[in-house]
Structures are given as C-alpha cells and as structure tokens.
Amino acid sequence: MRSNAVTSVSDFKSILVGITEEGTDRASSALAYGLSLAQAAGAHITVQAAALKVSVPRSALGPFASELAGSENRRVREAAVAVLERARGEADASGLTCSVETLQLPLADLLDAFVGQARVHDITVLETTPEPMEIGRDIIENVVTRGGRPVLAVPPGFTTFRAERIVIAWDGSERATRAVAFALPLLKAAKDVEILCIKGEKDLAHAIPGAELAPNLARHGVKVSVNDISVRDGDAAETLRGQAGLFRADMVVMGAFVHSRLQQWVLGGFTRALIERSPVPLFLAH
Template structure:
C-alpha cells in the first residue's frame, strides 16, 4: 500500500537528524509527516512530605516547558523541508505512553523509529507496543549510520509462511514493486504441506510476481547459527537496502523469555527494517 501519512515518534531530546530523515522520507513518498514529541512524566512521590510533592510538581512544570520548547523546535526544523506536516507534543505517564502513541498511529500508514528512540530501551518498547500491537501499524526501524529509503533497490523479505510475514509483504507491495530485486529469504525451510509447501517460497514468489515484483527465492541453511544472524549476513551479502519481516511470530512472552528473531533484529540491526504484524 502507499505510505501517504507517516508518523515519526521522538522524545524531547530527539535529534534533528531524526526529524530530517523523516522529512526526507516523506518528500520521497509524497507523504504527510506527523511528528509526535513524547515527554514521560516522573512517577508520583512516595511519602507524605510536602516538600517532596512540591519538588515533584515543579519537575512536571519544567518537563512541560521543555516539551513545548522541543515541539516548537521540531516545528521550526520540519518547516524548512517544505512538506505537509503537523507537530504534536504529549506529556504522559510512563504506563500510558504506548496507548497514546497507538492512538496516533491509527491514522498513519507507517511509523518511523529513528536512532534516538532505538537507543532508549524503555521508550523504544513503548513506541513498538503502541504501533505494532495497539494500532497494528507497520514500523520502520532506522539504525544509526544507515541510509533509509522508501525507494530501496534491493529488499530482503524474511519469509516463514506465517501470517505476520504475509502482512509485512502486503504492507510493502508498492515499495517492493519499485525495487530492482526482492529476495524472498527462508532459513532452514521445511518442505511440508500446510507450512511451506513442496517448494518453499514458491507460493509467495508467485504472489509477488503477479504484482510485477522481480523476485528471487533464497533458501539458506542456518548451520547452527541463529536465524537472525543468517538474515543479517544475507542482507549484507546481497547489499540489501531494507529488510521486510513479520514481527513476533511467537507470543511476546515466549520471545521475552527465550529470545527470538524479532527481539534480536530489534536490538542488533544495522540495516533499516520494515516490520508488520
């Protein structure tokens, strides 16, 4: 599908480079940019001392002032890009941030998560939960020192015949149709009926080809390595500009306890990743 509204989530200390990247991607896609600047409120004090409560209230006042200044700075920065945009600042309790982010993501085609957010574990989790699980919108992870583009030449589509991977493929159809090549990549695929079929990757390759996508199927052995490592190395080998993949094929609880491809890719990627669920 086309990306006509793109949401960029940032904190009050977010970098100008994240905003510039978001503006560049919107210009590239002819999209409207919605920027959400998030400030997390400090937890309420524990105790009955009035001085503690006063300090807490004063901190909240300072946070709100900083949020307003950050939103104004973001507005000034993005206005130079000559694109359609809007800026909103929200001051939220930490436990409600994902819900607030999800409410905004409902009206976006894609949510950008730049380096400044990826470097903050708690904030990153809030943005991902709000986008992927609250609003079920695709996200684009933009690692430090990467060059993101919504017109990638080479795309790696991580495929495991799950609904999440299919959703990621559908969300990326227009993007992949404009790419020079798309590599449907399977790691240790099982050629069984009801999973990958007699020829793993053939079904999704045919589906993509009907959309005019130049597709190649790559079946890779893990050789005992983690699946995420195999995908990351293959992306480097084919000079991929982007990885497209489904998120959380297993439950989040299972991935949190035992690890998983999604968790590893979220923490270690060096190439922009478009994830959907």
C-alpha cells in the first residue's frame, strides 16, 4: 500500500466481527479477516458469537423434546464460548484491545442485537454463505439494511485483510454514493481503484457517470480509473465477478440494493447473488 495506507485505514477505530456458531469445526473467515483489519487499523475489535436458541412447542414428546433442545443449546453455546476465547487470545497476541460476547437468542432477538451493535461500530465484518437458510445470511441482510453502517462481507477462505486493488460498482445511486463515502479511507490507501459501470444492467440515462465521480476521488489522492462495460448475457452479477477477476481486485465496493417485502427490507437479487458467490470481500452500504 502507499505511504498513507496506515493513516487512512486507521480512520476505522471500532470494528465489530460477527460469527454464527453452529458447533462445527469450520474456522470463521470473518474472524481472521476482522483481526487482520483491526491490526492494520490499530482499532478496537468487538467479537460477537451468535448461536440460535432452540425452543420446542409443547407436544406429545413432552420432556424428551425439551431435553434434546436443552442439550443442543448447551453444545452450541459451549462452542461459541470456545471460539471467543480463541479470538481473545489471538487479539491479545496481536496487541489488540478486544471485547467478546456470546449471544444465544431466538432469531428475531439475535438479529436486533447484531443491528444494535453495528450502529455503534465503524464497520461490521461478517462471513458470506451460499446457503439460503443459514442465519448468517439473515444477519448480513439485517445489518446492511438496518445498521446504518458499512458491512464487509467476507467469503470463506479470506483470512487476511488486503485492499490494494479495489473495484467500485457504480450506478450513480444514493446507496452507491454512500458506499463510496464510507469506503473512502480504504480507497485512499489503495494502489489502484477502478470505477466500474455496467451498461445495460439498468437505465443509467439520468445517473451521474463514473467519469464524474473520478475527479472527486482523485482530489482525495485516490489513484482511479473508469471502465464502462456492457452486461454479459444479461447477468450483471456474473459480469461484475468477471471484471473483479480481470482487475485482480482485493475488494468490491458497492451499494446494497434492497426492496420492501411484507413491511421488511430485504436485499435485491443482484446484491444477494454477489453475497452468495463473490470472488472477493464485498464492502456494502445501503
């Protein structure tokens, strides 16, 4: 990174890392990536391990079902506590200040707790998942749409923070504008930034073109270029994935498109498709 990298990244003073603990042995990429980001920024890190509380309605199974639910709740909670102890140890070894908390609640309460913490941290780091029923997906969706702060959605396997080459998915929208503003510390620290405009994905006739965003970023010291490309085979998400690979991007900055469904804000198809299968971490804002 350029010489201003530490100064820019250190604008993030408080980082929240969310882990969804299901009692498996799989390591969390969000935890490793979040610790790496906190070390680069010299930030305080808060690690929350979320475990879904299992409850059973009264049924003919009676005490047997309750005993099974209680046993599962204990198993998952113990696994969450063990993960947090490891996180605290890794943070201490890296010279970071770290707070840890285990949450075991029904889903609605769990989501509210994550959203509340996201609102009082500069950025939240969460792990992406391709599984549509994973609670991790619900947490990402709620923190992005309700948290009011940016989210770094990290695919499995990414364990080290790196943001030397960044693609901005630009459509001139308010959400894309907000994502760029939140990501400015990272953009200033990057070696190369590409503003990517995908033509044909939507009507951009009245949108501010990427060529007009570029001078603003350049005034902040961002090394920026603009690339206008056509959507390929009608699939904007796949087009963005392909271009991120060609650019050798470390990260994609984008606004999270949402729409209303039954009085709730849910992620749109383009954003959801990228979260389910992204080649690099996504910096998201709504």
